[in-house]
Amino acid sequence: MAAGIFCLGAVLTIPNTAAAQASTCEIDRPVVFAGLDWDSNAFHTEVARFIARHGYGCASEVIPGSTIPLLNGMIRGDIDVTMEIWKVNVLEIWNPAVEAGQVKDLGVNFPDATQAWYVPRYLVEGDDAPAKGLKSVADLPRYAALFRDPEEPSKGRFYNCIAGWGCETINTKKLHAYGLTDSFTNFRPGTGAALAAAIDSHLLRRRPIVFYYWGPTWLLGKHADTIVQLEEPPYDPQVWAELEKVDDPAQAKRATAYPTVPVYVAVNGRFAAQAPKLVAFLSNYRTTNALVSEMLNHMQETDATAAEAAKHFLKTREDVWTGWVPPEVAARVKAAL
Structure with a gap:
């Protein structure tokens, strides 16, 4: 579900910087993220981009769009990473792509949508x-x-x-x-x-x-x-x-409560083989509904962008994100904040 609309509007690129040069990216091109058009995905994407840039030395791009086109883009290899896969909504496309090795499920981002x-x-x-x-x-x-x-x-x-x-x-x-x-x-x-x-x-x-x-x-x-x-x-x-x-x-004669839905992080199959360090980080990426809602409220109350909210999260919740990455990566990210 979209919490609101956060349209990135165009491809956005974060280049390699001097601060990130302490680590050389394992791929020789920008990592391409799916810019799904709602706020929680924009927040997760900016957190992952900041860590990829400053922790792993990787430039990145965001391609904006909606669920089905961007999922098809990840299947083709145009998109490397999607930070929010709502499997329950896309099973007819998702399951065959997993079976064919075109995409890889990296685990739950948050378990309780x-x-x-x-x-x-x-x-x-x-x-x-x-x-x-x-x-x-x-x-x-x-x-x-x-x-x-x-x-x-x-x-x-x-x-x-x-x-x-x-x-x-x-x-x-x-x-x-x-x-x-x-x-x-x-x-x-x-x-x-x-x-x-x-x-x-x-x-x-x-x-x-x-x-x-x-x-x-x-x-x-x-x-x-x-x-x-x-x-x-x-x-x-x-x-x-x-x-x-x-x-x-x-x-309608009978109804039931909505299911609680886990939301996943996923990558393109070829990218998974090309970037094992980034995939290890993204496989460890874990948040909760309450935590993300708290960060989205920070965006709302302060009129912050998703990138600014990501920095706020990284500065204030080291207890969460430092467990996703090796200590030397965490040190580089902290130094960049």
């Missing part, structure tokens, strides 16, 4: 909380008046995913399957920015809101302690498959 429905903590916890009994999606009809839709006051408003996204369709089916369409409107913002702004505003003003969101994102990083995930039936692969196959949302 999430999607869920949330309400503010201040609504459900505390002596004066107006919705103490609200714990699950099944409880929502009893509290619909608390979430009153100003355009249809007889119902509550559910803030769905962005119109046209896959998550919007799934949530619409869930509203029907959970029997919520008589008590809630299905409000679908036109952009990710509009959805984030609405949620952020409600939470800052301590107003009632029930909404869908995903992570890692700056919004979850900012409000992690302010929101509570509503309970749904536990994830069931069979129910999920049935839900996806339903064409008419009104015909």
